Amino acid sequence: MNRKNKFKRKTLPALAMAGPVSLWMILFVTLPMLYIIYISFMSRGVFGDVVYNFSWDSYKTLLDTTYYKVIVKSIRAAAITTVLCLIIGYPFAYYIAKKPKEVASKLIMLIMIPFWTNSLMRLNSWLLLFQTSGPINRFLQNTGFIDAPINFVYTDGLVMLGLITSMLPFAVLPMYSSIEKLSKSLLEASADLGASRRTTFLRITLPLTFPGIFSSIILVFIPSLGIYTVTDMLGGGKVLYIGNIIKNQFGAIRNWPLGAALSVLLIVITGLLIFIYTRFAKIEDMEVL
C-alpha cells in the first residue's frame, strides 16, 4: 500500500516529466552512439559494406601518418580557433556586459544575426569576397598593395577565418553571461583595498569568469573539431580536417568502420573536455554552458 502510494506520488510525476526526454535521448543519442562504437570495431567489406567480425584495424589506421597528421592538424586548427575566439570574444563580452541592459541586448542581437543566417550562404559570400577577382583582391590591387591577386580561396587561412566567424557567437555568449553576473561591488571592493585595474582583473574578474571562459572553450572547440561545412566549402576539399574525412568515409569512400573510429575519437575528446570542465566548475556555474 505504502509502496504503491509512493509510486503514485513520486515516481509517476518523475517519469511523466523526465520520461519522454530520456526515451528520446536513449533512442536517438545513446543507441546510435553505441552503434557507432560497435561499427568502429568491425571491418570494411570489399564493396564498402560492414563485415561483422571484430578487429582493431580502423583504430590502427588512425595511427597511420596520413590520418594521424590530419587529426593533429584538426586539433591544432580547433585549438587556434578557440584561442582566437577567446581573445576576440572576451573583451567584446566584457564590453557588452558593462553596457546598460537595453544597449547590451541590442549588441547581443548583432552577434546573433550572422548566427541566424544560413551558414552555406555566409560561407559562399566569404568565397565571393576572397576569390581572385573578388572585391578584396581588386581593392588591394587598385590601391597598389599587391601586383597580382593573392590566392585566398581554399587555403588554411580562409578556413580559419570561416571557423572563427562561425564560432564567435558561441564564445561570446557564455563569457558574457558570466561577466554580467559578476557583481560590480566586488570590483569596487578590490579597488577599494588598493588593487589597480590590472590586479583587479587578474585576481577577481578573470578567476570569477573562468566558468564562462571554459564553457566558451567547450562550445567552440568541440564543434570546430567536427565541423565539415566550413572546411569543405572554404577548404574546397584541398584542405582536409577530421570532419571531412568522417563525412567521406561514411559517404563516398564507404568505409564505415574507419568513419566510426574517427567519430569515437571525437566523442572521447569531447568527453574528456567535459570531464575536466565538471572538475573545475561548480554546478551553479554550469548554467552558462
Add this chain to the structure above:
Amino acid sequence: MSDSIVTLIDVEKSFGKNKVVKKMNIEIKEGEFLTLLGPSGCGKTTTLRMIAGFEEASSGIIMVQGESIEDKEPFEREVNTVFQNYALFPHMSVFDNIGYALKIRKKPKNEITKRVNEMLDLIQLKGYENRKPDALSGGQKQRVAIARALINNPKVLLLDEPLGALDLKLRKQMQVELKRLQKKLGITFIYVTHDQEEALTMSDRIAIMNEGVIEQLATPSEIYDRPITKFVAGFIGESNIFDGKVIEVHDEILVIENSAGTIMAKGSGFKVGEIVHVSIRPEYVKVSIDPVEGFNLKGTVRDFLYMGTVVNTVIDLKDNTEIKYSRFEKDDDFKERDSVNIYWNPEKAVVIKYKK
C-alpha cells in the same frame, strides 16, 4: 580644520538631469562616528561613494586629511569601505579575503599571516580562516568584510548600510560590536543607514539628509529633542506637528494659535504673526480633565493601543486633526470618548521655521 579628517565643500552630484546631492558641506572630525541618515534616494550612499572614489563629484571639493582627493583613484585613497552586500570575494577563503589588501601590496607572507590573525582575533572568527564566504552566516560575512576593510589601518572607514541584510536580533548585536570596535580602534566611521534607531544608538553625530541636502547635523539627542526642520521632526521618532501662527512671544516661549486651539512651545528668532510648525513628541504630551493655564487645546480620546510598557493614545481635536500621546500604563485613567485638555511642558515643544 586641523581636527577634521574628511571635509566636503559644496559637493554636488548629478546623474544626467537628476541632482542627487546638492551643495553638500560637512566637516567630519577625526575619530568620530558620523551617520548619514535619510530615506532611500536622499543621496547618502552617493555621498559615501564619492568619498570612496566610486563616483566622481560633479562639482565641489572632497578632502581627506586636508588633501583634495578628486584626482585619486579608489585604490589610492586612505579610506576603506564596508559594502552593503559584504562583497566578499567568493573564490577566496576568509584568510585570503582579509589578507587581500596586503597580498596585492606584495607584503611578506609572515606579515600577512600575522596581520590576518590579529584581524581574526578582533572579529572573533579564529578557526574560520579556511572557509569560503559561502559557508559563513550573514553576521560572520559582515565581520569578515569589516576585517578586510580594516587590515590596512585606514584613517576612515566607510560603511554602507552594513547591517541592512541581517535580522533584527543580529543587527542589534552587531551595532554594539561595531560601536565597540570603533572606540577601540579610534578610526573615523562614516556610516550610512536609513534606520533611525541604528543612527541614534551608534552615532556621535548624525547628518539627516533629504533630497540631496543635509537637513540637520547634530548629536543624536539634539536631533531628537531639537529638530530644526519639519522633515527631521517627522523622520526621527514619532512626532505631532502643528501648523500655527505666533500670537505672543515671551522670551523663548511662544504662544501659538491654530484652528484646534492655543498652545505653547519653545523657539527663538520668531516674530508675532509668523506662521510656524510646532513639533511635540507623543511622550511629552500630557492630558488633564481640568484646563491648564496657557493651553487651550481640547480633544476626545479615540483609541488606546497597548504596547506593553506604554499605552499609545490617539486624541481627536476639534479641527478634525489628531494628536498622538503615549504614557505609561495606569499613569492616568481615561476611557474612550472622554473629553480632555491637552498640554505639555512648553520647553519640550519645538518651534520650527515654516516650510510647505
